[in-house]
Amino acid sequence: MSTLTVPQPVPPVADDCEQLRKAFAVSLYLLHTASSDSLIVCRWGTNEKLIISILGHRNAVQRKLIRQTYAETYGEDLLKALDRELTNDFERLVVLWSLDPAERDAYLANEATKRWTSSNQVLMEIACTRSPQQLLMARQAYHARYKKSLEEDVAHHTAGDFHKLLVPLVSSYRYDGDEVNMNVAKAEAKILHEKISEKAYGHEDIIRILATRSKAQVNATLNHYKNEFGNDINKDLKTDPKDEFLRAPTVKCLTRPERYFEKVLRLAINKRGTDEGALTRVVALRAEVDMKFISEEYQRRNSIPLDRAIVKDTTGDYEKMLLALIGHIEA
Amino acid sequence: MSTLTVPQPVPPVADDCEQLRKAFAVSLYLLHTASSDSLIVCRWGTNEKLIISILGHRNAVQRKLIRQTYAETYGEDLLKALDRELTNDFERLVVLWSLDPAERDAYLANEATKRWTSSNQVLMEIACTRSPQQLLMARQAYHARYKKSLEEDVAHHTAGDFHKLLVPLVSSYRYDGDEVNMNVAKAEAKILHEKISEKAYGHEDIIRILATRSKAQVNATLNHYKNEFGNDINKDLKTDPKDEFLRAPTVKCLTRPERYFEKVLRLAINKRGTDEGALTRVVALRAEVDMKFISEEYQRRNSIPLDRAIVKDTTGDYEKMLLALIGHIEA
Structure with missing residues (x-):
């Protein structure tokens, strides 16, 4: 559930755009000082409060419309204006928030493929916490923006165990239905338990199950794992000294x-x-x-x-x- | 380029459906024999010639329309009727041809995941000779028809080297543009040559390049390979005694x-x-x-x-x- 609050009624888009434009306005005011005829040039800065009061209270559809209307009205991408006017953490928060969700995922994923391995977590998050359709839209946005595929950059960026896990995760287009095959759940809970017992944490069957099965199916398998073998799988995975390889977080992203x-x-x-x-x-x-x-x-x-x-x-x-x-x- | 021939003008869809219905009609004719009053019941069979003259000369859009109209008019899926009326190789040809391309790919892929390893070639074909968008539509058709993802069935069906190659191939959503990065082409031609020289045919870099790069990029890389190292890559790959693992055919499917x-x-x-x-x-x-x-x-x-x-x-x-x-x- 969303925590966003949107005023009722929502102001017209044109008004939002006008207000935002005002918030960015850099005005030069000429002031006479009391004591002399000299002029002081004052530069009025960006009105951050106004920006928050608008963008902080509009949903994705409304923000998209604002961005379109702003571009049509002022001939400039709102994101460029935000980028220019704002700074630091506030800038990043407002810009990320203002991006269309698929574009935002593409942007974050691209950024992650250019950084150190700690950013692999971001790739895993995008792959596992979005719906299959949302991940697909992120991959389409990636094509459009970077003229490459997400998986080619991830595959190129990663190696070893990260590669083995992340490439199938970002390439997946999982079935999104609720149907669950209990026989598969039982069989695969057993496989997971065997491989974890053998400390074969990077075994291709573990990756296959986590990267290709529907979320409902993964959940059924892990429930069966707990019923049958006593422990939460994450507890067992954490005995892996190399759990920097994200297998436990992957399980969590998929199911909780x-x-x-x-x-x-x-x-x-x-x-x-x-x-x-x-x-x-x-x-x-x-x-x-x-x-x-x-x-x-x-x-x-x-x-x-x-x-x-x-x-x-x-x-x-x-x-x-x-x-x-x-x-x-x-x- | 297509070899299909379509008559001009194309007959109305309703006429095509009526003709097909007639072609399937099983009629019982009661004949008086000359010598007695006894009756002979004759069963008129399917008119295959008529079926060929219609379905063999309609394009995908027209066939789809025929299937829709047939179902609306006669309350039966045309494919079911074809399945019932025809037999053997002719049946399979007409049924495959009559399926919508994405559905057909899903159907063939599903069939392949249930068979022996020789059918892995069919999976590779589907993954590599379709456009990225067509492969995606096949994956969507797979969800709709089998309530599972294509990649989960492929991953479950395959092991070892087949698994390493086929899962990323069927999961790929390659960039479809013509842009080529010549630096990447040079660097990756070198990687391919190194790995092949070391006889590391199943190396993850070979798979990464073949499974994730755009077709235009793969082509540029292979052109560079030939220019730089003298041989066509396929010739070098064929020195792999285990080329049943489809790496040379994959290259061919992607580029020629x-x-x-x-x-x-x-x-x-x-x-x-x-x-x-x-x-x-x-x-x-x-x-x-x-x-x-x-x-x-x-x-x-x-x-x-x-x-x-x-x-x-x-x-x-x-x-x-x-x-x-x-x-x-x-x-």
């Missing part, structure tokens, strides 16, 4: 994304200095999806409401925009 | 599909007893795509026109339908 994102937030906020990259990503990407669940999970797990934790760790416009997206109406 | 299909036809026709399965598949699947090129290639390579070769090897309605699809107007 809200718990996965709670943990990302927890680590980002508890980190000395805050990991703004992760905080921004989770809030911008999940606000309209399941932020309400993530936020509830966060409070249960950390005994502090997410908004309080954010207020403690962040400041300024960045803080205000985060709060707007996680549901603060007054923000 | 008409040559690949010529070879499939050549082997099917030259085989003692004819491989009707392969013959049917190539004709039904390529008649509307590149059969003209395949047929020219066939004549160049075998010094006999394809139609003459088919006439020598096949008979009856099956022969007539094959000839219709490869462009015989009189058939």
Whole structure:
């Protein structure tokens, strides 16, 4: 469930665009000083509060319309204007939030393929927490924007165990139905248990099951695993000393994304200095999806409401925009 | 280029459906014998010639419309009627031909995942000779028909080297543009040459390049390979004693599909007893795509026109339908 709040009635798109344009306006004011005839040139800056009050309270369809209308009216991409006018974490949050979801996934995935292995987590997230149709749309947006395929960049960027897991994950187009084959679930729970017992964590059958089965089927298999072998599979996977290879997070993303994102937030906020990259990503990407669940999970797990934790760790416009997206109406 | 011939003007769809219905009509005629009052019950069979004259000369859009109109008019799927009325190779040819291309790919792929490894070639063909968009539509048709994903069945069906190659091939959604990065082409030609020289035919880089790069990029890389290292890559790959693993055919399917299909036809026709399965598949699947090129290639390579070769090897309605699809107007 979304935490986004949208005013009722929503202002006309043209008004939103006009307000945004005003928010960006850089005006030169000529002031006479009292004591002399000299002029002081003042530069009025961007009105961040106005930007938050608009973009922080419009859903994906509305933002898309705003971006289209803004481009038609002022001959400039709204994202370019945001990029120019804003800075730092606030800029990244507003820009990520303003992107169309498929474009945003393509953008983040492309960025991830250019960075170090820690960014492999972002690729796994995109591959596993989107619906099959959304992942496909991200791959189409990737073609359109980068003139390459997502999987070729991921395959080129990764090696070894990351390669073995991430390439099939980002290439998957899982069946999206609820039907479950209980015989397959039993057989594959057994295979998973065997391979994990043999410490063959990177075995092709583990990858095959996680990367190709429908989410409903993976879930049935893991339920059977727990019933039959006593442990949650994630507990067993964590005995892998090399779990930097994302197999446990993959399982979590596929079956309990809200718990996965709670943990990302927890680590980002508890980190000395805050990991703004992760905080921004989770809030911008999940606000309209399941932020309400993530936020509830966060409070249960950390005994502090997410908004309080954010207020403690962040400041300024960045803080205000985060709060707007996680549901603060007054923000 | 297609070899299909369509009459001008095309008869109205309703007429085609009526004619097909007539072709299927099983009539009981009561005849008085001259010598007595007893009755002879005669069963009039299916009119195969009429079926060929219609379905053998309609393009994919027209056939789809015929199937829709037939179902609306007679409350029965045309494919079911064909299945019931026809037999053997002729049946399979007409049914494959009448299926919508994406459905047909899904059907053939599903069949292939249930058979022995020789059918892996069919999976490779589907993955490599369709456009990225067509492969995607086949995967969507697979979801709709089998309530599973193509890649999960392929991954489950294959093992070892086949698995390593086929899963990424069927999961790929390649970039479809013509842009080529010459630096990548040079670098990857070098990688291919190194791995082949080391006889590491199943190396993940070889698979990565073949399975994820756009066809234009693969082609540029292979051109560079030939320029730089002297041999056609296929010649080098063929020194692999285990080339049953389809790497050379994959290269051919990606870059010169008409040559690949010529070879499939050549082997099917030259085989003692004819491989009707392969013959049917190539004709039904390529008649509307590149059969003209395949047929020219066939004549160049075998010094006999394809139609003459088919006439020598096949008979009856099956022969007539094959000839219709490869462009015989009189058939």
